[in-house]
Amino acid sequence: MARRQTRRGGARILAVALGLAAPGLAATGESAEVMVYSARAHYGQEPAMEAFTKKTGIVVKSFGGDAGPLFERLKAEGDKTPADVLISVDAGNLWNAARAGLLGKVDSPEIQANVPAHLRDPESRWVGLTVRARTIMYNTKKVKPEELSTYEALGDPKWKGRLCLRSSTHIYNQSLLATMIKRYGEPKAETMVKGWVANNPTLIQGDTKILEAVAAGQCDVALTNTYYLGRILAKDAAFPVAAFWANQQTTGTHVNISGAGVTTHAKNRGEAIKLIEFLTSPEAQQMFADSNFEYPANPQAGVNSLIAGWGKFKQDDTNIAAAGEFQAAATKLADRAGYK
Amino acid sequence: MTIVPAGRGLALRPAGPSLWTWLAVSIAVVLAVPIAAVVSSLAAPAGDVWLHLWRTQLLELVGQTLLLLAGVGAGTLVVGGGLAWLVVHHRFPGRGALEWALILPLAVPAYVIGFAFIGLFEYAGPLQVEMRRWLGPGARLPEIRSYAGVVVMMTLVFYPYVYLLARVAFREQGAASVETARMLGRSRAGAFMRVTVPLARPALVAGVALAMMEALADFGTVASFGYRTLTEAIYRVWYGMFDRIAATQLASVLLLFAAGLLLLERRSRGRARFTQGDRRRPVAEPVRLAGWRAAAATGICVGVLGLAFLLPVGQLAWWAITAIRARHVAPDFAALLWSTCALAGVTAAVASVLAVLLAYAGRLHGTATVRVAAQLVSMGYALPGAVIAVGVLLPLSWADHALVPSLERVLGRPLGLLLTGSAAGLVLAYVVRFLAVGLQTVDASLGKIPPSLDDAARVLGARAGSALRRVHLPLMRGGLLTAVALVFVETMKEMPATLLLRPFGLNTLAVEIWERTAESMWQEAAVPALTLVAVGLLPVVLLIRLTSRK
Numbered sequence: 001m002a003r004r005q006t007r008r009g010g011a012r013i014l015a016v017a018l019g020l021a022a023p024g025l026a027a028t029g030e031s032a033e034v035m036v037y038s039a040r041a042h043y044g045q046e047p048a049m050e051a052f053t054k055k056t057g058i059v060v061k062s063f064g065g066d067a068g069p070l071f072e073r074l075k076a077e078g079d080k081t082p083a084d085v086l087i088s089v090d091a092g093n094l095w096n097a098a099r100a101g102l103l104g105k106v107d108s109p110e111i112q113a114n115v116p117a118h119l120r121d122p123e124s125r126w127v128g129l130t131v132r133a134r135t136i137m138y139n140t141k142k143v144k145p146e147e148l149s150t151y152e153a154l155g156d157p158k159w160k161g162r163l164c165l166r167s168s169t170h171i172y173n174q175s176l177l178a179t180m181i182k183r184y185g186e187p188k189a190e191t192m193v194k195g196w197v198a199n200n201p202t203l204i205q206g207d208t209k210i211l212e213a214v215a216a217g218q219c220d221v222a223l224t225n226t227y228y229l230g231r232i233l234a235k236d237a238a239f240p241v242a243a244f245w246a247n248q249q250t251t252g253t254h255v256n257i258s259g260a261g262v263t264t265h266a267k268n269r270g271e272a273i274k275l276i277e278f279l280t281s282p283e284a285q286q287m288f289a290d291s292n293f294e295y296p297a298n299p300q301a302g303v304n305s306l307i308a309g310w311g312k313f314k315q316d317d318t319n320i321a322a323a324g325e326f327q328a329a330a331t332k333l334a335d336r337a338g339y340k
Numbered sequence: 341m342t343i344v345p346a347g348r349g350l351a352l353r354p355a356g357p358s359l360w361t362w363l364a365v366s367i368a369v370v371l372a373v374p375i376a377a378v379v380s381s382l383a384a385p386a387g388d389v390w391l392h393l394w395r396t397q398l399l400e401l402v403g404q405t406l407l408l409l410a411g412v413g414a415g416t417l418v419v420g421g422g423l424a425w426l427v428v429h430h431r432f433p434g435r436g437a438l439e440w441a442l443i444l445p446l447a448v449p450a451y452v453i454g455f456a457f458i459g460l461f462e463y464a465g466p467l468q469v470e471m472r473r474w475l476g477p478g479a480r481l482p483e484i485r486s487y488a489g490v491v492v493m494m495t496l497v498f499y500p501y502v503y504l505l506a507r508v509a510f511r512e513q514g515a516a517s518v519e520t521a522r523m524l525g526r527s528r529a530g531a532f533m534r535v536t537v538p539l540a541r542p543a544l545v546a547g548v549a550l551a552m553m554e555a556l557a558d559f560g561t562v563a564s565f566g567y568r569t570l571t572e573a574i575y576r577v578w579y580g581m582f583d584r585i586a587a588t589q590l591a592s593v594l595l596l597f598a599a600g601l602l603l604l605e606r607r608s609r610g611r612a613r614f615t616q617g618d619r620r621r622p623v624a625e626p627v628r629l630a631g632w633r634a635a636a637a638t639g640i641c642v643g644v645l646g647l648a649f650l651l652p653v654g655q656l657a658w659w660a661i662t663a664i665r666a667r668h669v670a671p672d673f674a675a676l677l678w679s680t681c682a683l684a685g686v687t688a689a690v691a692s693v694l695a696v697l698l699a700y701a702g703r704l705h706g707t708a709t710v711r712v713a714a715q716l717v718s719m720g721y722a723l724p725g726a727v728i729a730v731g732v733l734l735p736l737s738w739a740d741h742a743l744v745p746s747l748e749r750v751l752g753r754p755l756g757l758l759l760t761g762s763a764a765g766l767v768l769a770y771v772v773r774f775l776a777v778g779l780q781t782v783d784a785s786l787g788k789i790p791p792s793l794d795d796a797a798r799v800l801g802a803r804a805g806s807a808l809r810r811v812h813l814p815l816m817r818g819g820l821l822t823a824v825a826l827v828f829v830e831t832m833k834e835m836p837a838t839l840l841l842r843p844f845g846l847n848t849l850a851v852e853i854w855e856r857t858a859e860s861m862w863q864e865a866a867v868p869a870l871t872l873v874a875v876g877l878l879p880v881v882l883l884i885r886l887t888s889r890k
Contacts, residue, residue, distance in 0.1 A: 035844075041854075041855050041856065041858040041859040041861075061844070061845075063844055064839070064851070064854070064855060064858075065839040065840055066579075066726070066836070066839060066840075066854075066858070067579065068575075068578050068579045068584070068726070069726050069729060069730065069836065069839065069840040070840070072584060072730050072733060072840070073733060073760075073761070073840055073841075076733050076734060076736075076737035076760060077737060077757060077760055077761075078737070078741060080740065080741070080744070080756055080757050080760075081757075082756065082757075082844065092582070096582040167566055169563075169572070169575075169576045169580055171579065171580065174580055203485070203566050204462075204485070204566075205485075205563060205564045205565075205566055206564070206860050207860070208860050209458070209462070209464070209860075212464040213462070213463055213464045215464065216463055216464035216468075216469065217477075218463035218464060228860075292859075324582075327580065327581065327582065328389075328580075328581040328582065328583070331576065331580045331581050332392050332396075332581075335392065335396040335397060336396060340566065340568065
């Protein structure tokens with residue numbers, strides 16, 4: 001595989017060289033570039049993108065924005081869009097783009113081998129690049145890990161006034177609830193949320209802020225994505241908060257993805273597929289993992305040494321497409337349960 | 341000072357719709373296209389989202405929005421109006437410097453102040469940490485993420501609008517009116533309530549209306565304070581339920597609120613117009629404060645300035661130093677600065693020209709048509725940037741797909757998209773969003789020119805356009821430049837429309853900030869944010885110099 005990529009890379013470099021020598025040729029021939037619309041801030045992407053260009057000669061151009069509006073732009077541009085690849089945080093966003101016909105099917109055995117089935121679209125229109133686990137965080141001075149078990153158990157009255165949550169409007173929580181609905185059905189998921197609400201949780205916007213609140217003692221347990229803790233620990237190793245892997249005895253910890261798909265009207269479809277093949281390869285996956293403390297989507301890549309100490313965990317293997325399918329239901333459920 | 345009934349008019353006004361009416365109407369039509377695109381979503385069948393919202397929280401949302409508007413309106417009126425009165429009519433230590441420094445918060449984007457505020461005052465913030473250390477673990481402040489927190493925060497961000505307009509109004513009142521009131525036996529306070537405030541009412545109301553529309557359109561602040569409003573619901577429906585149609589339908593409801601605000605503003609101006617007759621007389625003799633009164637006056641001004649400007653900027657500076665030490669500095673600042681200023685400059689120029697044309701058309705022909713046109717173009721100010729951006733995006737891409745194929749056939753080469761994602765589209769969105777700021781300022785300043793001057797100019801043979809150029813523009817120079825500076829600063833800070841509509845490869849400081857804050861990396865965002873504040877200070881300082889001139 002590696003040799004094939006190198007050979008292809010050599011051809012690309014040659015093409016670029018030719019293009020530079022004869023602009024006319026480059027204009028008519030295949031332009032060695034790929035345009036990425038990215039609803040993921042560029043942090044963590046840059047090293048992998050640079051490595052791709054170095055390897056293949058294909059230049060990666062990137063255009064960033066919030067997922068909702070970026071989706072509208074892609075849709076409005078229609079068949080004239082310059083975008084070849086859409087990258088987004090949250091599977092729900094990718095699911096929505098696929099549903100609107102903005103992402104095309106990609107048959108790549110390489111991608112399928114790189115990423116486990118529950119982290120990609122059953123119809124092959126998008127695929128996970130990184131795994132973002134959302135789990136229980138606790139103050140190490142005030143809570144013993146034995147007291148913790150599942151997401152549902154955070155509704156236990158013993159956590160009354162001790163729980164911090166991000167607002168239900170945030171997509172991370174919506175996706176968590178959506179996969180819960182898929183797994184348990186609405187009634188059980190609603191009971192869980194009502195349990196949280198009964199504990200009178202402090203609502204705080206921003207996972208980093210929540211972790212700081214747990215450290216300061218405003219609350220003792222919370223739900224956040226793990227890489228936020230990784231970022232803080234990288235600066236302050238004594239930060240008194242630890243991650244607890246939720247639902248290990250039952251369904252596994254909820255994971256979401258940041259992921260990518262090839263646009264339906266991609267002008268550089270070949271290059272776009274190559275980019276995603278590369279981004280899911282162990283080499284690029286390692287770069288993703290190292291730059292933002294997320295988990296690689298490709299199990300062959302290792303995790304950052306800082307978070308290796310948290311150990312391996314069982315992921316909820318519900319296909320993450322559920323985050324999109326049940327997102328509206330999750331929002332409504334939260335409204336009904338009074339989870340703001 | 342003369343008070344002239346609105347239905348004034350020496351002869352010389354043409355009967356039918358004139359060139360000026362047509363001009364005003366065509367400006368309004370072009371600028372109304374994005375708003376119409378938003379409203380047109382009402383034609384689409386209402387999904388079950390509405391039923392859901394009705395069942396769960398629509399009334400609560402409307403109530404919360406009204407409460408927020410009331411709080412921010414009262415807050416900015418008291419703080420902005422009060423400070424203006426304090427610095428214009430009194431003398432106390434530091435007044436000279438404070439008078440201009442109080443405008444500075446205008447240069448700080450709301451999202452920056454909001455974040456700095458929460459960071460400082462929340463449970464885990466340094467203030468409460470110290471409190472617990474000294475006073476024991478039970479010591480705590482009231483929760484910052486609350487209704488009161490949002491209102492205080494927005495008052496601090498938006499009071500400069502009221503302050504700016506009120507300060508100019510107080511200054512221009514001249515001594516005669518207050519002196520007359522005193523001679524007629526009114527106390528100082530009585531003269532203030534019965535003369536000073538009523539005469540400044542148009543300016544106060546205009547400022548408060550701007551502040552309330554800003555509060556209506558705001559998403560960043562209410563989201564980070566966890567306060568639910570209609571605008572917050574628009575984003576929740578759009579991003580959370582993937583229902584953009586329902587989101588724009590909700591935004592149409594927001595327009596109703598905006599229309600209500602504008603109507604209220606018109607009504608409270610009343611049927612009277614206030615013009616400045618006598619400009620030779622200086623401001624009424626200011627009161628010299630001494631002792632605790634002087635200390636209190638200085639303290640209040642310094643307090644507001646500290647909270648609204650020094651604190652957030654200090655926090656940013658601290659983060660910026662940390663970021664520079666850690667080498668998280670954005671690349672290519674020159675290009676970012678250039679594109680930010682170019683976009684803001686073009687927008688400020690376009691918006692000011694349009695504002696002058698609209699305001700002058702209204703002066704020449706106070707017909708319902710022209711008035712409605714002016715109201716229509718002001719509505720955009722109450723819409724969230726992302727909604728306006730979609731309103732601009734849809735018609736532009738429609739035009740692209742209708743026109744480009746035939747153009748391509750003629751030219752024989754692919755063109756791609758010409759309008760979608762062009763700088764022109766972005767400027768259009770900015771103008772729709774911020775024209776109200778320019779229009780309010782220009783209108784207020786034009787309104788102060790006595791109509792007798794128009795009549796004199798016309799009697800002496802000047803046409804309407806020539807009178808505008810030779811008489812009105814020189815007289816309203818201050819107001820016009822204020823409009824330019826305000827729109828410039830607003831455009832610089834704008835984030836959501838910039839993100840969606842910018843041409844490929846064009847990045848601004850606001851985009852650079854988003855790149856970091858989207859992943860809540862505030863320290864890394866501090867350097868571009870501080871640069872944004874620094875650049876925003878230039879037009880603000882210009883504003884200060886202009887409006888301070890005697």
